[in-house]
Amino acid sequence: MADGVRSYSETFAPYWHPVAFSHELKERPLPARLLGTDLVVWRTGSGVAATQRYCAHRGADLCQGESGPDGLRCGFHGWTYGQDGRCVRIPSQPGVPVPPRARLSAWSAAERYGLVWVCLSPQPAAPLPEWPELEDGSxxxxxxxxxxxxxxxxxxxxxxxxxxxxxxxxxxxxxxxxxxxxxxxxxxxxxxxxxxxxxxxxxxxxxxxxxxxxxxxxxxxxxxxxxxxxxxxxxxxxxxxxxxxxxxxxxxxxxxxxxxxxxxxxxxxxxxxxxxxxxxxxxxxxxxxxxxxxxxxxxxxxxxxxxxxxxxxxxxxxxxxxxxxxxxxxxxxxx
Structure with missing residues (x-):
């Protein structure tokens, strides 16, 4: 790579990018790939979430799981993750504290203009585009x-x-x-x-x-x-x-x-x-x-x-x- 040129991922990770149409994301989680990163996007009780695609337990594909009021549940062993990526439930040992390392990478997600958007950086470099004509109902x-x-x-x-x-x-x-x-x-x-x-x-x-x-x-x-x-x-x-x-x-x-x-x-x-x-x-x-x-x-x-x-x-x-x-x-x- 030429001197002074930032990597493709580093340059564009701080921006919002769409990963799905809203109508595609129903009850089941959806896979997505953005800047070489595999994601799973899913509906929460208050909006949408985006986390790493593979379970922290045994690497199962979380797209084969399901989302519910308590979070994203893995279809392999039922480990359940909240919107911030932290595991909140391990069914096989309900009386034992969840290990701190039992968590997924999580990213900012938003829904606007009929699209599900994800930003792979903690702080977006720019807001979502402003298209007011799409929101006034005309x-x-x-x-x-x-x-x-x-x-x-x-x-x-x-x-x-x-x-x-x-x-x-x-x-x-x-x-x-x-x-x-x-x-x-x-x-x-x-x-x-x-x-x-x-x-x-x-x-x-x-x-x-x-x-x-x-x-x-x-x-x-x-x-x-x-x-x-x-x-x-x-x-x-x-x-x-x-x-x-x-x-x-x-x-x-x-x-x-x-x-x-x-x-x-x-x-x-x-x-x-x-x-x-x-x-x-x-x-x-x-x-x-x-x-x-x-x-x-x-x-x-x-x-x-x-x-x-x-x-x-x-x-x-x-x-x-x-x-x-x-x-x-x-x-x-x-x-």
Whole structure:
């Protein structure tokens, strides 16, 4: 590893990352993997908890156990753990004090926006993203199935933020092959992220004999470091819908993305249309992203040649590289 570069896990452990959709976590505990760490997430009487996946007694998989009012109970011998990871019950010797070493590693867990989030550091480096429009009851939401890609979370974010690929990669979905030039656009630096706005002549595919239709759509990109993007689509004559993509780093070269959209309830059949079209769009992106090398997110620009149209992903990479180097994200960098 280059001098001064912090490890991937050390850099991103202090941030909140989603590990499950809320609807996936029912009575049974769920497995998760975050930054190379195996977790089990489970429901408590007051919320959610995240602890190490394997029992401190004999290494049994706690995902095969069950959660209840008293905690997470191992399916092998019934050892039961509280939200803080301490063992609170050993059924085989009820009258004997629980050994102090009978405990699990435990991490902060929270539930918001229909996601279960985990932070692997005692003190989060940043709060959860603020998306107030998802909490005032005015919008409906629809999630996609989790996306499991063999690529780094940063690479996934870069393709989401890439303006120039729309007309090339997304032919047959919404990309307009006649619009190859990318007009100059500004990137606004936020305290914890970036924002950019572009107008793109999106092309709807031909359907049922109806020819393709061009709609000048305003795309507003907002990214929160390190791996969260919100992308609002405003067609000329239609309601806005907003896509949320949160890439969760399984390891330095693999991620899972929690991807969903908010939309006006008056849009009929939006959930079905969005699911079909967005899965097709994301499959186009996956094929490109998984073919890039290296799979790990580059820390610099030495192996690539960039142009003005790449400005948003360039600024994003500068910021993530600064985090790896332990520098402020607005520090001068090299290109």
């Amino acid at each position: 919008l409906a939401t629809v999630p996609l199935p989790r996306l499991d890609w063999d690529v780094s979370a940063g690479r996934m974010m870069e393709i989401v933020l890439d303006v120039a690929h729309l007309s090339w990669v997304h032919k047959g979905t919404f990309g307009n092959p006649e619009q190859q030039e990318v007009a100059a656009y500004d990137v606004e630096k936020l305290p914890d992220g970036l924002r950019a706005r572009v107008v793109y002549p999106a092309l709807s595919p031909a359907m049922d004999g109806v020819p393709p239709k061009v709609d000048r759509t305003t795309l507003t990109y907002e990214v929160r470091f390190p791996f969260t993007a919100r992308l609002a689509f405003k067609p000329t004559l239609f309601y806005t819908h907003t896509v949320y993509a949160v890439a969760s780093p399984v390891s330095e070269e693999k991620m899972q993305c929690f991807y969903f959209a908010s939309y006006h309830p008056r849009i009929r059949n939006f959930a079905d249309m969005f699911t079909r079209s967005e899965l097709a769009i994301l499959e186009q992106d996956r094929l490109i992203a998984e073919g890039q090398r290296p799979r790990a997110h580059p820390l610099d620009f030495a192996g690539e040649v960039h142009v003005q149209a790449d400005r948003l992903p360039i600024e994003y990479r500068r910021a993530v590289s600064a985090l790896r180097l332990g520098r402020p994200v607005d520090a001068p960098g090299q290109e």
